[in-house]
Amino acid sequence: MSDFVLYGFDGSTYVRTVRMLFLEKGVTYDQVPVDVLKGETHSPEHLRRHPFGKVPALETGGRILYETDAIAEFLEGHFPSPALVPRQLDDRVDMRQWAAVINNYYYQTMIGELAWQRVINPLLQRPVDEIVIAAALPKVRHQFSLLEQPLATRTWLVAGPVSYVDFLLAPIMAYVMMTPEGREIMADFPGVQRWWDNIRQRESFERTIPERFRTSG
Template sequence: MWTRWASYSLRVNHHGGATVMPVILHGPGYSTYARTARLALEEKGVAYELNEVDILTGKGHAPEHLARHPWGKVPAFEHDGFTLFETLAITRYVDEAFPGPALQPSDVKARARMTQICSVVDSYGYAAIVGKLFWQEAIVPMQGGTPNAEIAAEGLKVTRQVLDVLEGLAAGDLLCGGSVSLADLHLLPVVEYLRMTKEGGAAFAAKPKLSAWWETMNARPAVVKTRPKLG
């Protein structure tokens, strides 16, 4: 059951690293957006606590979470009394507030490309890939339901377009070239779910640059550590 998948929780202290002020990330392990924020924290080597807020069982609309996020979504973030919601705001803050490898290119054009890719994922990719295709092919059967083929087909159509665009934008084994950027961290959790679908996985495998990118990213310790536990 999806809710069983949603139930695991953990507390993370990456590499035993010391953070002067506590960092708390609110969001469930299965959330792609919470995972993106976790990936940023892991890549920077920031110690943090993950507070599981299971939005699928209504916990997102509990008063304490609505105080963190007015729409009851995830992730939400706290650091030294400073609070944020919206994933890109969180990941940019993490990159700029903490020492560690930079997650945003210094070159203005590469940084603009990074932001563009994040926007493509957020504006077009997530709804088609996770909200329609993955949900119908993986989650509905997991819950004992019958997938809606029409919704899945709609998701696959947009997914193919998104993959075409990202294949064209990708600089190589890392989306913006050079080192890991926020673009890589925004796309990876969505692709993890895409590859769990039959037709979506096949469409992804047909993209040579994105496939090489996946092989590069999939082996990173942060990716392995934050992988959702299924079943």
């Protein structure tokens, strides 16, 4: 039994981020599946862990943590090596800005609109709303163009080694790349493509691919 119990299912991008952080830091954890698609996040039991009915939640030392940024901060503080948060103030601010942007804008457009319609609805045998997809595409392209600015000239989103925000974005990008529209947009952004090729080669990425998507990454 490990000191950490992670509540959440493998299809969740945020749960995958936390799993990747554990693997990158070489820390073991136990996982209890809580499936969003089956409505399990809104059970009374789970609402006691996460009052907003989301995953992930992390139980450790008799305490429950929620919100991925906070969980990442906790792991970084307790397991500082390898460092996934830049020491330099400017780089750390840059990282925080990217985390906010990914959480507040990218997730909604890329997962809530594009991937939900093109990947999740077909999986659930629900109809696909092409109007939602068409409206999302210019926003996705704009978001790629913002990623391209740093990634045209460096390996990772923030200066220096790989950091938390690369692991925040990677599971989201994995869903985008399951859509033909996402792959078409990616072809126009060579820096983002290079980043994607680098992050998906990491062991932590490979080992956290959700079982049902194992062939498509």
